[in-house]
Amino acid sequence: MIAEYISQKEESEKEATMDKTMSNFHFKFMSFGYKFRDFFLPRKNILKEVGIKTGFRILEYGCGPGGYIIAAAELVGKSGKIYALDLHPLAIQTVKNIASKKQLTNVETICSNCKTGLQDNSIDVVLLYDTFHDLGDPNGVLEELHRVLKPNGILSFSDHHMKEKEMLSKVTDKGSFKLSKKDKRTYSFLKVVGR
Ligand SMILES: C[S@@+](CC[C@H](N)C(=O)[O-])C[C@H]1O[C@@H](n2cnc3c(N)ncnc32)[C@H](O)[C@@H]1O
Numbered sequence: 001m002i003a004e005y006i007s008q009k010e011e012s013e014k015e016a017t018m019d020k021t022m023s024n025f026h027f028k029f030m031s032f033g034y035k036f037r038d039f040f041l042p043r044k045n046i047l048k049e050v051g052i053k054t055g056f057r058i059l060e061y062g063c064g065p066g067g068y069i070i071a072a073a074e075l076v077g078k079s080g081k082i083y084a085l086d087l088h089p090l091a092i093q094t095v096k097n098i099a100s101k102k103q104l105t106n107v108e109t110i111c112s113n114c115k116t117g118l119q120d121n122s123i124d125v126v127l128l129y130d131t132f133h134d135l136g137d138p139n140g141v142l143e144e145l146h147r148v149l150k151p152n153g154i155l156s157f158s159d160h161h162m163k164e165k166e167m168l169s170k171v172t173d174k175g176s177f178k179l180s181k182k183d184k185r186t187y188s189f190l191k192v193v194g195r
Pocket residue numbers: 019021022034061062063064065066067068085086087088091112113114128129130131134135136
């Protein structure tokens with residue numbers, strides 16, 4: 001009986017931290033708003049801050065409707081790779097449509113709420129934009145991003161829903177990342193090796 005209670009408690013705690021997929025209506029509404037955002041401030045201007053080079057392997061964690069995908073795919077070129085991850089099936093479908101319409105052969109999608117399935121130390125840059133505040137298990141995701149980033153890999157971060165102080169402490173608290181630079185629109189964190 002006690003064992004049953006504990007397992008039910010563990011299950012409900014797990015559910016409480018699990019990420020909920022937003023409704024399709026909400027996702028479409030957000031995508032519509034982002035079209036204006038990206039028209040007035042093209043995403044390639046933001047990516048300029050990151051220092052992306054030809055051949056880079058990039059993971060966009062929480063890619064949403066794929067506002068960054070075309071600019072990122074162009075910056076890394078055919079020798080590079082973009083992994084676009086999201087838990088929402090509409091996000092995955094939208095990115096697949098963009099890649100096929102624009103003939104971007106270097107874009108791959110991953111549908112997940114945490115694990116990427118990518119190899120250890122294989123990614124040059126993680127883009128984590130406007131997603132962190134939404135994560136049910138932020139430390140689990142940071143741990144996964146730390147695992148896949150190369151030793152000198154960069155976590156490029158922004159989140160307009162969070163205050164700077166809160167964001168900096170949440171990203172660096174566990175000792176996996178340290179702030180390396182603050183630009184106009186993004187923060188760059190370096191992976192801490194040998195924690
Ligand atoms: C506000 S949108 C940002 C999209 C994109 N990064 C941008 O700035 O244009 C946040 C996205 O994160 C996704 N998301 C939320 N929690 C997630 C999780 N645990 N794992 C993966 N994606 C998640 C949502 O489905 C949504 O598409």
